[in-house]
Amino acid sequence: MSARLLALVSDCYGMGGGIARYNQDLVEALAEDGAEILVLPRHGRSDGIVLPPGVRQEPPVFNRLRYSLKSLWIGWRQGPFDVVFCGHVYMAPIAWMVARMIGAPYWLQTHGADIWKTRPDLLRRAIEAADMVTTVSRGTRRSLLGWVDLPPDRIRVLPDTVQDKFAPGPPSEALRERLALGAGPILLTVGRLSAGERYKGHEQVFGVLPALRVQFPGLIHVVVGSGDDRAYLEQRALELAGASAVRFLGFVPEDDLLGLYHLADLYVMPSTQEGFGIVYLEAAACGLRVVGGVGGGSADAVPDERVGALVDPSDQAALVAAIAGQLARGNADPAAVEPYRRAHFAAGARRLLARLVDQRRRKKGAE
C-alpha cells in the first residue's frame, strides 16, 4: 500500500532489544508493501546500516523537548504523511499533537508494562485520541481496555514475530562439554536479570530444583542473561538450590544461544508479567517445550499444550508437576509456532495500515 508514515519511536535501527526489533519488523513489513516511512528515534543511529527501500531514519534526539519540536517540524515540513505511527506510550502526547496538526490518523503501538497500570490523565487522553492502538497480546489489550475509554474495535492485537533463524536443530555435544552441563535434563531461562523484573520467576524455579533433582539427579538450570540483579540471584540460587544446580552464563552470543535452545530439554520462565513472551515462542520454534507463568501476555505465546504449559509460580507443587510433566512430553510442535512467523506478522501489519487509511478516506468522504 502506497502510504507515507511518520514513525515516532523510542528506538529502531541501530539498537537491540525487543522494542527495536519489533519496530524494525513492522517498518520492513510495511515498506515491502510499498509504504514510505520516515523514522524519528530517540535512541540509536542507523549509520552504516543498509535500510530497506522506502525507509529513512533521522539521527536520534534524546532530549524530550527537542524531540517534540523536531517531530512537529518534520510533520510540518516533510509532509504530507498519511499516518503518524507512535512506537511508545510515553510519546503518545506528541504523536497526538503532530497528527492533529497535519490532519493524519494516529496509530499507537503499546508493548506491555507501559500500559498495565493506570497512567496520568494526559497520557490516558493521548491514548484515547488514537485512531488505532495495537498491542502485542490479548492480555495487554484487556488491561488497556480496563482503564482507557476506547471502543474495543480500535484496539487490535499484532503479536510479536519469531525470526526464521529459530528452528529445530541437532543438539551440540561439543557445547554441552564446553559448558560442562552434564547429562541433564537441562532447564533453560533466557532474560534480563534486572531487580525491576523479578516477576520473571528465576527464584521460584531455584526453589523447586531440590525437589526436581530427587526425580532427575542430573538436572541443571542454565540461566542466560546479564543485569543488575545477577549477584542477588546467584546468592538466592546458592541458598535455595545449592552450588551445582544452577549455572549462570551471563550474556551469550546469538550462535551459542541457538545451540543452547537445541541442547536444552525445557524452557522454564514462570513469569507473571510478560508483555508477550516472545522468548517462549523462540524456544518453541527450536522445538523446546515451555513452562511459563500465569499472568500478563504469556497466554498468547503459550497458546496450548502443543507448546507447553502455564503455571502459577507461587504454587511450588504445581511448578514441579508442570516441569516434570513437560519434560516427559518431548519436543514442542513447530507447527504451533508457524502463525507467529514473519509472513503472518507482515500480512497482519499491512491489513491494519490498510484499514486505518481506508477509515480515514471514508470519514473524509462522509464529510
Added chain:
Amino acid sequence: MCGIAGIFAYLDVAPAVDREELARMNARMAPRGPDGSGDWFSADQRIGFTHRRLAIIDLSERGAQPMHSADGRLTITFNGEIYNYRELRAELEAKGRRFRSDSDTEVLLQLYADRGPSMVEVLRGMFSFGIWDSRTRQLLLARDPLGIKPLYYADDGWTVRFASQAKALLAGGAISRDPDPAGIVGFHLFGSVPDPFTVWRGIRAVPAGTTVLVDAAGPEAPRAYYNVAQSLGRRAGAAALDAKDARRQLGTAVHDSVRHHLVADVPVAVFLSAGLDSGALLGTMAELGARDTLAVTLSFAEFKGERHDEAPLAAEIAARYSARHVVRTVDRAEFERDLPAILDAMDMPTIDGINTWFVAKAAHEAGIKVALSGLGADECFGGYPSFTDVPRSVRLMRPFRLIPGLGALARRVLSSAIASGARLHPKSAGVLQYGGDWAGAYLLRRGVFMPWELDGVLEPALVAEGLRRLAPLSHIAAAIQFGRPLGDFDRVAAMETSLYMRNQLLRDADWAGMAHSIEIRVPYVDPFFLAALPPGDVLATIKAKEAVADVPQPPLPEASRNRAKTGFVTPVGRWMRDAGGGPTEAAGDVTFSNASRAWALRVWQAGWTGSAAA
C-alpha cells in the same frame, strides 16, 4: 425468531473454533428455539455458527439453519423475521436468481450476494444475523434499525464471538466477566443497561441500525445505516396536511404495518390489554381478514372485580372483533414462584419485563408461537407524560441555567432537606440543575436513581469511572443530535425510541418472550411505519394516541377510550417493591417509580458480574 451464535478465530495465531464452547452457547439459548438446532463449521475450523430454531416461516427442513447459498460461498445464522421478503424475493427472481426454499432466510443470502452489506437498508423486519462470506473471508453482523432483536459480541483481540444473548456468550466460558462500570451505572440511572454497553466489559451490543464487519484484522467499528432522529427529521419536512388527511394517513400506516406483520406459516395471536394500541391492532387484523384470532389478556387476582381489572373491557374488544379471548390470571404467589426463573432468563439487569413474562407464558400455554404487541405506540404517538413534561421543563428551567452554579447549589440544599425528611421525591432536587436542557430533563423524567445518588448504592470509585465512561447526558443528547434540529414532539419521540424503548421495552420483550418460546411482533416499531406517519407536530395536533381508536372499522368501543384516559395500574410494582425489600407503604402509595428503586437494587443484588453470574 430464534437464537444465534458464532465464533470466528480471525487472527492467524488464534486457536481453531472450540466446538464445545459453541455447543454451550447454543444450550444456553434452548428456549429461544425448541423446533430445531444446527451447527456449521468451516473446513479450516476458523469459523463456526450455531442456531436454535423457532419455526415460523417455511416450517420444512429447507428452512433449517445455518443455511448455505447454493454455491456454498455464503452461510447465515439468522434470528428474526423479514416482513417484506416476498417483495424482495420477487425482485431478486426478476434478476434471474433461483430459490430453493420458501424461507426469508434464503432471501437474506441471495440479497447479500446481490448487494453485499448494504442489503440491510432494504429489509423491513426485525433481525439480527451473521453472514460468512467465504470468498472475501468476512463476517457480517447486522442488527435491525430499531433494535428489536438483540445481538452481542465479544472480541478478545484474536477471536470474535457473537450471540443473541449476552448470557450465552458467558456460558461459552471463554469470555471474561470483568464488570463494566458504564453498564452498571447506566442500569442504576435508567433502569436498563444502555446500548452498546453491557454490565461486562468484554461484551458489547451491536448497536441498533448498524452492521459490524469482521475480517482478518478483527471487527471494524459499527457502521450505522439508520438513525431515528434523522428519519424523524426527514418526516418533519413533508408537505403540510390537514387533520382529516393526517388521520387517514395514520390509518393507512397502521393497516400497512399490521398487514406486513401478519406474514407467517403459523397462527398469529395478539397481546390484548384494555388499551387502545393493542385493541387497534386486533381490530386492524380483523379488518384485514384474520379470523378466529387468539387474544391473550393478563388479569391480576388482586384486582378481580375492581375497576383496575382489564379483563372485562378486553373481553368487549375481543368480542367486537370476533377473537378467541384467553384471560390469564396471575397472583403474587406465582410471581414469587417464577422469580428465580425470571432472574435467570433476564439477559441483562432491568427493572421491567415482568408483565411480558406472564403474558408470554400465557400465550405459550395457549399453544401460540407468534403474537403482536402494542409496544412502541406510546413512543410514536406521544403517549407518555414525557411528551409534555420534558418540553415544559426545558422551557421553564432554561433561564436558570444562565446563573452558573445555581442548579448544583439548589440540588445540594434540596437533597439535604430530603435527607432530613422533607416529603419530596429524591429526583426533585435536580430540577434546576438538570431540567433546563433536553437530555437533563429526560434523565429526570426517566431516571431511576440520579447521578448524585449513586454513591449511596454503588462503590464511589465504580460510580466515578462509570459516569466518565458513559457520560449519561451526552449519551442521551446523542439520540437527538443528527442533522436538522427537531421539533418538541420529535425530540421526545427520538429519545424515547432510541433509549427507553430500545434498551428497556424491546430488550425485555425479547428475553421475557423468548424464555417461553414466543415471538413478539411489534407493528408500531418499524422504520417503514414511522416514515409513513404524519410529521410529529401533526401527530400531536390530532392526538394520535386517541385517534388510533378509529383506525379499525368498526372502531374501538367507547369505554376503551375513556379507560385510556384514566390510566392503567398493575400490582406488579408492589410485588417488585416487596421482593426488593423496599419500605412498606399504604397500597395506594406504590408508584412504579418508588417500586423500581427497590426492585433495581434487588435485581442488581442477584449477582451479575464475577464468577456466580449467568
